Amino acid sequence: MTSTGRKVTLLVILLACLAVPAFAGTKYLAGSPNLTAYIAGANQYTAGSDIQIPVVIKNTGINTNYEVAPNIVDLADVPTTAKFVTVAMGAGDAPVVIKSDPQMIGDIASQAQQTVTFSAKVNADAAGGTYYLPLNISYTQFSNVDQYGLDTFRYYYVPGNVTITAPLVIKSEVIPEVVSATSGQLVAGANGYVNLTIANIGSLDGAKATVEILQDDDSPVSPVDSSVYIGAFPAGSTVSCQYKVSVAKDAENKTYPIDVVVMYQNDEGDFVPSQTQVVGVDVGNKVSFAIQSPPVEMSPGSKRTIQVEYQNTGDSTVYSAEARISVVDPFTSSSDIAYLGDLAPGQSAVASYQISVASDATIKEYGLDSEIRYNDALDDTYISDPMKISIDVKNLSGIQGIVSNPVYISLIVAVIIGIIYTLIHARRKR
Structure with a gap:
């Protein structure tokens, strides 16, 4: 670079320094x-x-x-x-x-x-x-x-x-609130109805609405009929719906939850579900029966009409109940079915059966199976769990042994007939 060029460059630098504070x-x-x-x-x-x-x-x-x-x-x-x-x-x-x-x-x-x-x-x-x-x-x-x-x-x-x-x-939406829930005679191991009253407490008028119930987790109450179409569901309105449900056999006597949801059409024309509501329904104990009569005593070769008392130990009324006894060797029966009728909770009825014991029957206590066929409030038919009718086969003595043995009874009847015939014949001769 020449001497003149260096002077020009230095001048430019000085001017720049003056221009910027x-x-x-x-x-x-x-x-x-x-x-x-x-x-x-x-x-x-x-x-x-x-x-x-x-x-x-x-x-x-x-x-x-x-x-x-x-x-x-x-x-x-x-x-x-x-x-x-x-x-x-x-x-x-x-x-x-x-x-x-x-x-x-x-x-x-x-x-x-x-x-x-x-x-x-x-x-x-x-x-x-x-x-x-x-x-x-x-x-x-x-x-x-x-x-x-x-x-x-x-x-x-x-x-x-x-x-x-x-x-x-x-967002404006349908918000369901369960006002009431009743279950009538809903018991374990049977079908029944749940009645719901549901209000729309939201701010949206739902269209083409359907109210559905769902099983809640492991609840023993499950729907048989799960949905009811209600159509328009305006804000502030109330509807009543009935659903058929089934209850598991292992359900206890307490309240179980079910889920309630409303599927509806919103203002945009889309079908959307509401928030889920959980409501409790009461379930009673399973229908059950107990034999209240004492063991029956019979002797080998005997025949008699036995009386068996059945009690409804459940929480609901049964209808058109019919008891049955199942006889096995050494027993026979000429009548093994007895009609009991309607039994309310705690109520009892007596069934009569004609039972015969084989003459070579072993001396011991036997248990004969018995069950009850009945209808519930929905007219559905059920069969109870088996029960045992105790029959104690032993050698009876005295009057009880004579009365229970058909041979002795036949002899007694024959003797009585003979005595009566003799008395009548003697009176005619006189």
């Missing part, structure tokens, strides 16, 4: 944070749900008045920054319960934003619509600074507080 700084003369909020995402929630509400806090404050000079030192903070921001959410008039405490989210500079999430519960009967949740935002704002010497500064801050609202949308 050395160590220029910025001094802000005014400004403050301007905080806004909105709920991120779809922002549509359903009644009765546990929800997470993501709220975006944005700072739109702008520094419009400031001074730039070479003798100004850049400060650590500016008045438009919201520092140490804390956000608290309230419910306002929205049908929700806010579960989260106030949350600290740090600093929000100008044109920056932070997201804070709150946990909440929407009321089960929340009406659809747009609600506004109050957000109380507290922060600290830079105010001014005192400078002492060239490198010593004292900053001053003031507290700031603002309350803004964020819109929350709750």
